Structures are given as C-alpha cells and as structure tokens.
Amino acid sequence: MTALTQFDRLEAPGVWRPAPGARLRDVVVAFGDATLILRDPRSDEPLSHWSLPAVTRLNPGQTPAIFAPGDAAQDEVLEIEDRLMVQAIEKIHTAIAASRPRRGRLRGGLIWSVAGLAALAALLWLPGAVMSHAARIAPPAQRNAVGLAILGDLRQTTGAPCDRASGAAVLDRLSARLLGPDGRIVVLPATIRGARALPGRMVIIGDDMIAGQPGPEVAAGHVLAADLSAAAADPLAGVVRRAGISAALRMLVSGNLPAEAVAGQGSALLLGPAPRPDDEALLERMREAGVSSQPYARSIDPTGETVLTLIEADPYRASAPPQPLLSAGEWVQLQQICAR
Structure with missing residues (x-):
C-alpha cells in the first residue's frame, strides 16, 4: 500500500x-x-x-x-x-x-471469482509473508533467545559447549576480533566440518577446527565465512521457515518461538554443508580481520583446485598480517578448551 x-x-x-x-x-x-x-x-x-x-x-x-x-x-x-x-x-x-x-451492479459470478482468486493468492502468499515478517521484526533479545534454544538442541547431539576457563578467555578475545563486541564463537566437542551461524550473531565450530590444526587461521576463516553468509541469509528466517506458519504466528503474538518448533533444528543444521560465501567478499572480510585465506581454502580442498581464487588472492600471501590472531601461548590454551 x-x-x-x-x-x-x-x-x-x-x-x-x-x-x-x-x-x-x-x-x-x-x-x-x-x-x-x-x-x-x-x-x-x-x-x-x-x-x-x-x-x-x-x-x-x-x-x-x-x-x-x-x-x-x-x-x-x-x-x-x-x-x-x-x-x-x-x-x-x-x-x-x-x-x-x-456499490455497483457487478454480477454475482464475477464477485465470487474475484473472491476466490484473492483467497487463493492469500493462501499462497500469506504464510511466507508472515514468516518473513516475524523474523524481520525480531529484536536482538529475541534473536539471542532463539540462538540459545538451538544451541541447547545441539547439546543432545554434540554434547555441551567446551568451556575450559583458560581456553574460554582466549575464545572471547578471538570472538571480539572476528565478530565484534556483539558476536560470539562457541566450540562444540564434535566434528561439524566448518562453522554454522545461529541467530543472535553466534557462530558454532567443532573442535576439529582447533585440535590438530597448526594455528587459528583455519577456524577463523570458517567463522568469517559463516558470519558473512548469515549477513546475506538471515539464520532466524531459516529457523522460522522450518518451524512453520503456526510457530511464526505465536512468535508474533507472544514474542517467543515455541520450544517444540526448535526441537531437531540444531541437528538438521549440521546435516547440510557449511555455507560458503562469495570469494571476493570473503577475501575482503579476511583482509580487514587480518586473516590469511590460504589455510581456510586448504581445509576445504587440500588440492586447491576448487579454491584457487582464495589461494592466489590471499591478502597475506606475500607478508604476514600486521597483528597475529593469537600468540603461541594463547593458541595452546584454546586447543585445550574441550579438555576436561
């Protein structure tokens, strides 16, 4: 209108x-x-x-x-x-x-035809519009709540997030550098092959991105890729779409997504491949964050054939970043974050 x-x-x-x-x-x-x-x-x-x-x-x-x-x-x-x-x-x-x-002299048949077409159009258009609207107007607190609910659902599959104190402190510093003050990286004690973005600027990675890796660049690259993909495709919109129109309506009315609508969404998220954003956009994001793109690229394809652009256009191919992501001691502490 x-x-x-x-x-x-x-x-x-x-x-x-x-x-x-x-x-x-x-x-x-x-x-x-x-x-x-x-x-x-x-x-x-x-x-x-x-x-x-x-x-x-x-x-x-x-x-x-x-x-x-x-x-x-x-x-x-x-x-x-x-x-x-x-x-x-x-x-x-x-x-x-x-x-x-x-008021006019429209024939009854025409009126019913128009009404039928309008009802059909509403039936096809309304659910998608309601779900998109519910995600679009959600405030930050509501987004965070949905992200934490999905993280809770993931615990049933992967176990509780890793939180050893020394490693968690390092992870907080890495999160602030890569995602800013509103972002958060969560490490799960599982192999999830990359990173996934949850509503509320939360990015999850598995300990496969840390354990056995020579440095934090692989994990950092996947975190930046997931966050960049989330900026293009809102994770909350995907959650609401999978939850359905009934859950979207309850979210609009009560401000909360029903718990049963979130159940299983964490596991389903891990079944799909990790998102991969546009190479040029990712290279620019890595340049700004001071992250070399080659370790990330090699983690996707060790041969380099399908990630040649990320290898050849590495913003730090010829020289190291102005500031390392982590010191050697901090990296050792982060690698122990899942140790009990």
Missing part, C-alpha cells in the same frame, strides 16, 4: 493501556506490514500488534488522539500526541476507505 510505504520507518512514543484497570505503559509505536506495532521502549520487545484497517480513533479532533483496535468500545486503548504519527494513521485510513469498492 503506497500510503503505508511512505511511513514504514516512522516511529513515535505512545501510552498504552492493555486492559481495563491496567496501568498505563509507555510504548514505541511503529508501522509493520499492514499492522501497528507497539513495542517496549527498553527491550524493543513487541507488546501488541493491531491490524491497521481495524484501528479506530475514539476522539476525532482531540489531543492526545486515542485509538483502539476495533470499531466498538474497546478495553485496549492507545494515546498518541505525535502529530505526524496521528496524521499517518489517518492518511492510511483514508487510503483504505478510498480503495474499498463502491
């Missing part, structure tokens, strides 16, 4: 009463896909979703504007003082009213 796309980034403060007698809550009001989204201003967690076509203003012409999610007297109300947000909601209502068909 054109009227909606004009305001797709508009947000405004509001005051929300979820039920009669409930205390008023400060919220952030924003537009979603044909919805009005009320979020907690501190956690960014969705608190309520109102259908835009159904939103009704209870006090036209008065300030602050009071809205309710229906035509009848409502228990749930929202107060908005921001003039631009109020005008945006009114404009969308005007557009909806203008688009409604007027």
Whole structure:
C-alpha cells in the first residue's frame, strides 16, 4: 500500500493501556506490514500488534488522539500526541476507505471469482509473508533467545559447549576480533566440518577446527565465512521457515518461538554443508580481520583446485598480517578448551 510505504520507518512514543484497570505503559509505536506495532521502549520487545484497517480513533479532533483496535468500545486503548504519527494513521485510513469498492451492479459470478482468486493468492502468499515478517521484526533479545534454544538442541547431539576457563578467555578475545563486541564463537566437542551461524550473531565450530590444526587461521576463516553468509541469509528466517506458519504466528503474538518448533533444528543444521560465501567478499572480510585465506581454502580442498581464487588472492600471501590472531601461548590454551 503506497500510503503505508511512505511511513514504514516512522516511529513515535505512545501510552498504552492493555486492559481495563491496567496501568498505563509507555510504548514505541511503529508501522509493520499492514499492522501497528507497539513495542517496549527498553527491550524493543513487541507488546501488541493491531491490524491497521481495524484501528479506530475514539476522539476525532482531540489531543492526545486515542485509538483502539476495533470499531466498538474497546478495553485496549492507545494515546498518541505525535502529530505526524496521528496524521499517518489517518492518511492510511483514508487510503483504505478510498480503495474499498463502491456499490455497483457487478454480477454475482464475477464477485465470487474475484473472491476466490484473492483467497487463493492469500493462501499462497500469506504464510511466507508472515514468516518473513516475524523474523524481520525480531529484536536482538529475541534473536539471542532463539540462538540459545538451538544451541541447547545441539547439546543432545554434540554434547555441551567446551568451556575450559583458560581456553574460554582466549575464545572471547578471538570472538571480539572476528565478530565484534556483539558476536560470539562457541566450540562444540564434535566434528561439524566448518562453522554454522545461529541467530543472535553466534557462530558454532567443532573442535576439529582447533585440535590438530597448526594455528587459528583455519577456524577463523570458517567463522568469517559463516558470519558473512548469515549477513546475506538471515539464520532466524531459516529457523522460522522450518518451524512453520503456526510457530511464526505465536512468535508474533507472544514474542517467543515455541520450544517444540526448535526441537531437531540444531541437528538438521549440521546435516547440510557449511555455507560458503562469495570469494571476493570473503577475501575482503579476511583482509580487514587480518586473516590469511590460504589455510581456510586448504581445509576445504587440500588440492586447491576448487579454491584457487582464495589461494592466489590471499591478502597475506606475500607478508604476514600486521597483528597475529593469537600468540603461541594463547593458541595452546584454546586447543585445550574441550579438555576436561
């Protein structure tokens, strides 16, 4: 809807009463896909979703504007003082009213045909749109929760993440260098052949990326490849898609993905091959992180035939990176992270 796309980034403060007698809550009001989204201003967690076509203003012409999610007297109300947000909601209502068909002499057969086509289109389009929307609007806290849930599911297959204290401290420093302050690398006591990205900027690797390796470059290369692939294809979108439309709807309403929807997704993630991003993009990411690409390439194909670009265009082929990933002592400590 054109009227909606004009305001797709508009947000405004509001005051929300979820039920009669409930205390008023400060919220952030924003537009979603044909919805009005009320979020907690501190956690960014969705608190309520109102259908835009159904939103009704209870006090036209008065300030602050009071809205309710229906035509009848409502228990749930929202107060908005921001003039631009109020005008945006009114404009969308005007557009909806203008688009409604007027009474005419259309034949009943035509009406039923159009209705049938619309229902078919909705049946085909709506599930995918709902699942994509649920993943897209998920706040960081919700993404982290889903990532931890999948990690918990993986424990049944691989065992608990490796956490020996000395190695964990080194891993934290390596995570900060490769993924930034919001990223986290998790080592599992299993062979998983590469790295996989989970929702919440979490990347898992197996101890096969550490044990027996001459240095941290192989693990670092796989971590960067997984994180770069996650930037192009959101891991949460894949989780929600596999969970299905019912789980996506519950996620939109409650803010949580049902536990049964996550069950088995960790194991399924390991069955597929590790993602491999575009070579040029990965080489640039490795150059920025100070990681040689040749060890990563050789771990994929020891012959070098299918990874020739990564070997020949290694940003540190002629000279070492300006700063080593880890000292020799730190690498020894990291190799012991799974030792009990």
